[in-house]
Amino acid sequence: MINLHGFGDQLLQGAVVTIELALYSLFVGLILGLLGASAKLSSYKVLRWIAHGYTTIIRGIPELLTVLIIYFGATSVLMAIAGLFGYDEYIEVGAFAAGVIALGLTFGAYATEVFRGALQAIPKGQHEAATALGMGPIRKFYRIILPQVWRVALPGLGNLFLVLLKDTALVSVVGLDDIMRKANIAVSSTKEPFLFYLVAAFMYLALTIISMVFVSYMEKRASRGLTRG
Amino acid sequence: MDISVVIEYFPRLLEGAWVSLQLVALSIVLGGAFALPIALARISPVAWIRAIPFAYIFFFRGTPLLVQIFLVYYGASQFDAVRESMFWPILREPFWCAIIAFTLNTSAYTAEIFRGAIQAIPQGEVEACKVVGMTRVQMYRRVLLPRAFGIVLPAYGNEIILMLKGSALASTITILDLTGMARTIIARTYTPMEIFIAAGAIYLIISIVIIAIFRQIELRQNRYLGTLSIKVPDKG
Numbered sequence: 250m251i252n253l254h255g256f257g258d259q260l261l262q263g264a265v266v267t268i269e270l271a272l273y274s275l276f277v278g279l280i281l282g283l284l285g286a287s288a289k290l291s292s293y294k295v296l297r298w299i300a301h302g303y304t305t306i307i308r309g310i311p312e313l314l315t316v317l318i319i320y321f322g323a324t325s326v327l328m329a330i331a332g333l334f335g336y337d338e339y340i341e342v343g344a345f346a347a348g349v350i351a352l353g354l355t356f357g358a359y360a361t362e363v364f365r366g367a368l369q370a371i372p373k374g375q376h377e378a379a380t381a382l383g384m385g386p387i388r389k390f391y392r393i394i395l396p397q398v399w400r401v402a403l404p405g406l407g408n409l410f411l412v413l414l415k416d417t418a419l420v421s422v423v424g425l426d427d428i429m430r431k432a433n434i435a436v437s438s439t440k441e442p443f444l445f446y447l448v449a450a451f452m453y454l455a456l457t458i459i460s461m462v463f464v465s466y467m468e469k470r471a472s473r474g475l476t477r478g
Numbered sequence: 479m480d481i482s483v484v485i486e487y488f489p490r491l492l493e494g495a496w497v498s499l500q501l502v503a504l505s506i507v508l509g510g511a512f513a514l515p516i517a518l519a520r521i522s523p524v525a526w527i528r529a530i531p532f533a534y535i536f537f538f539r540g541t542p543l544l545v546q547i548f549l550v551y552y553g554a555s556q557f558d559a560v561r562e563s564m565f566w567p568i569l570r571e572p573f574w575c576a577i578i579a580f581t582l583n584t585s586a587y588t589a590e591i592f593r594g595a596i597q598a599i600p601q602g603e604v605e606a607c608k609v610v611g612m613t614r615v616q617m618y619r620r621v622l623l624p625r626a627f628g629i630v631l632p633a634y635g636n637e638i639i640l641m642l643k644g645s646a647l648a649s650t651i652t653i654l655d656l657t658g659m660a661r662t663i664i665a666r667t668y669t670p671m672e673i674f675i676a677a678g679a680i681y682l683i684i685s686i687v688i689i690a691i692f693r694q695i696e697l698r699q700n701r702y703l704g705t706l707s708i709k710v711p712d713k714g
Contacts, residue, residue, distance in 0.1 A: 313646040
């Protein structure tokens with residue numbers, strides 16, 4: 250058996266933080282992605298420009314830089330906003346919150362493209378049929394359009410989630426106690442870098458495999474209404 | 479916002495960008511060279527030959543690049559055998575450790591791209607080559623490789639952009655690439671937003687240039703398809 254010098258529990262605690270960060274970021278990213286895709290397909294030029302600018306900038310700069318910009322920038326932006334309301338205590342944005350915002354923004358930018366493709370893949374007849382049945386735009390969206398978009402978008406979103414899971418490691422750079430940082434701490438006291446980074450790598454690999462199984466289950470579930478052949 | 483800091487330190491940021499470009503170029507070239515044999519082994523008819531590249535690709539695509547860099551840079555030094563070996567002068571240098579980690583990483587992704595391209599060429603084209611009496615070498619040189627190259631291009635361009643973004647991780651092992659340089663400047667000036675945004679803008683410009691170059695190569699490579707009329711999909 251491998252000797253982890255009692256750091257096994259620490260690494261598992263780190264894994265919990267990594268999973269939490271990934272799920273919160275996924276939630277933020279999915280909302281941003283749906284909003285982004287709607288904006289890209291909007292008939293208002295301004296909305297299209299904003300969405301285009303968002304996806305171009307976020308996809309063009311390194312994720313690590315996004316994390317650093319949010320971590321160092323969010324504090325000053327929040328304090329400037331709070332200052333407008335007459336609040337001038339020091340506000341600090343923690344590593345976890347900064348990670349959720351930065352990874353959510355990244356996921357959202359890529360998800361925008363996935364959702365856009367999926368929205369465009371829904372035949373026009375589906376919209377017309379829903380309207381003919383007297384559904385309003387909101388009911389039409391969540392009853393008819395969203396379930397179909399979900400099915401088309403799932404494989405793409407699944408891939409993005411795997412990327413997101415690996416990107417969570419970057420937040421350890423600004424001090425979040427995830428798998429990576431717990432491994433760093435273990436390395437600094439045991440002087441066994443290869444062992445602990447390899448264990449960390451296999452923990453990420455295990456999370457990746459679990460996610461892949463879950464995504465394929467979701468894909469099956471989402472297409473249960475579809476007859477084959 | 480204080481623009482004068484950006485102007486003052488802009489030459490240093492460009493120095494960092496140059497290091498980033500070197501990292502990307504070297505890893506892409508080395509990674510591409512490794513990727514071809516990996517891709518060919520991956521589609522081998524023999525099961526155990528297929529299994530090795532499968533495990534390799536799965537490991538490097540399933541774990542964070544940050545872990546891979548740390549494994550090479552910090553991990554290798556755990557073993558006395560490595561420190562006493564002839565490779566130590568290389569493994570001691572952060573720059574070469576980054577190159578090794580990036581090369582291993584990008585070769586796994588690129589191998590999958592190559593495999594996809596090789597498998598995407600229709601069987602009919604191979605048969606057509608044989609029917610007109612081409613030798614095997616002629617077939618590869620005139621038809622299969624140019625075809626595979628054309629199929630690979632868009633995905634390969636993406637991979638280079640991903641590598642450019644991944645190269646920012648070199649800053650975590652003390653390399654003064656664009657991100658590393660930005661962090662060093664900030665430690666001196668305490669102006670994180672100005673410098674990070676300037677660095678982000680430089681990354682963005684490099685990505686845009688790479689995308690533009692690849693679009694030109696793609697147009698040239700696929701010119702036999704004639705003028706492409708791009709169909710605008712129906713809205714909603």
